[in-house]
Amino acid sequence: MKSNSRTPTPIVVLSRCLGVEACRYNGKMIREDFIHHLSSYVKMRPVCPELEIGLGVPRDPIRILAGDGGRTLVQPATGRDLTQPMTTFSQSFLGTLKEVDGFILKSRSPSCGIRDTKIHDADQETVLERGAGIFAAAVLEHFPDAAVEDEKRLRNRIRREQFLTRLYALARLRRIARRPTREALNRFHAKNRLLLMAYNRKELDRLDKLLSDDGEPDAAFLAKEYKRRLSNALSRNPRYTSLIGVLIYALGPISKQLTDRDKALFLDRLEGFRNGKIPASGPVSLLRSWVLRHGPRDLRNQTLFNLYPMELNEAAGPATKKPLQRSLYDI
Ligand code: SF4
Incomplete structure (x- = not known):
């Protein structure tokens, strides 16, 4: 295994x-x-x-x-x-x-x-x-x-990616839900912030509210409710405009370490993705390599950059007929 x-x-x-x-x-x-x-x-x-x-x-x-x-x-x-x-x-x-x-x-x-x-x-x-x-x-x-x-x-490659994203997110949460604490749920939530921002902002807001509600002290209840909302948030692929917004947001903390040429390359890939000429893997993989090298710890730890083993994207299978830009994590 x-x-x-x-x-x-x-x-x-x-x-x-x-x-x-x-x-x-x-x-x-x-x-x-x-x-x-x-x-x-x-x-x-x-x-x-x-x-x-x-x-x-x-x-x-x-x-x-x-x-x-x-x-x-x-x-x-x-x-x-x-x-x-x-x-x-x-x-x-x-x-x-x-x-x-x-x-x-x-x-x-x-x-x-x-x-x-x-x-x-x-x-x-x-x-x-x-x-x-x-x-x-x-x-x-x-x-x-x-x-x-x-x-x-x-x-279908897009459904595979979405299935894997949801599957691995639920598996990560399961490890916490065995002995849930509010602190562990907060840490989990922080690591999944960019992912949730890309997938479903409304559910992200609801999860923020759930975890900030001091009136609900039962960690087991919180974990159950968190799982329900997380699963719902990841049940559909995000709009590609959401992903572009999140990638630009994630670029902020490392932009000082990048040269003008790097930034131009990133914007070029982002534009190619926006126009449907290249898959999301273009800008995401580029950003991921910089984040792992220059990013602060909380950015490096974001599950958006570590969703599931990337080798799983290499599985053979018929190509999807859907537009390339809808595919998120073919890194
Ligand atoms: S043969 Fe396959 S589809 Fe039919 S019951 Fe068994 S596992 Fe399910």
Whole structure:
């Protein structure tokens, strides 16, 4: 496991068919380069809910039906109703998870899909809508603050970066939340200030207020509330204009150590980023190198410059079709 004292090891629950075991209904497994690469950096907890409720490999497909009594999970070829076993397993498995930072689940599965699973009508002929599989729905209910993605969405570089940013932030906070104190939360908050400024200023203000409220002495409550707000703040990519503002702000304390040529180069990269000609990695990586050399300690310690192991950006995968400038940390 590749980790160090500054970079935590996130705990991730993984659909078992995503590179661990050939346990899909058709006896196959899916290999995703990014997930394979990530498994060297995080603690994976693979699970296959369909195997856990006693289905074999290969097996007849199952599907979700929507009826008057709610959603049911059925196996049309055998007529079995698997709703109860799957619900019972999901509650019991998720209830035993003491610490978890994220989930990577198989898309479109009636068990694991987080948003794009087909929901059929009761006669099984029409797809009414798309939604979460039975296990995934329980995940979203039990762990509303976790970083949750499916393998298909993680093929997009921007979503990968956002997922990793949120995952590692939650893993860092988890270390504090084991024995929370107001001082530790304040230190954590200070290190994440630039990140939160780039992602979501409103949540940053709310977190400032939360931690400055002396009327709330319970550190465990504070940690829980902090996690909820942090997770929400990092649930969407920031606007690129926010990142530019934060980079200019971060340049302030080190600008005296830079030559006119350095500054011109930085502004040039910033302009290229603003125009969508180069990715965010241009100005961010340049600033990061200066911050590590010349920056005061509190700037060097900002997680904005140490979000997650940068080697994770090297994972192979199809390029995103989204504009380059929306990608934040491809350093
Ligand atoms: S999608 Fe989920 S239930 Fe289906 S094979 Fe993969 S891990 Fe098992």
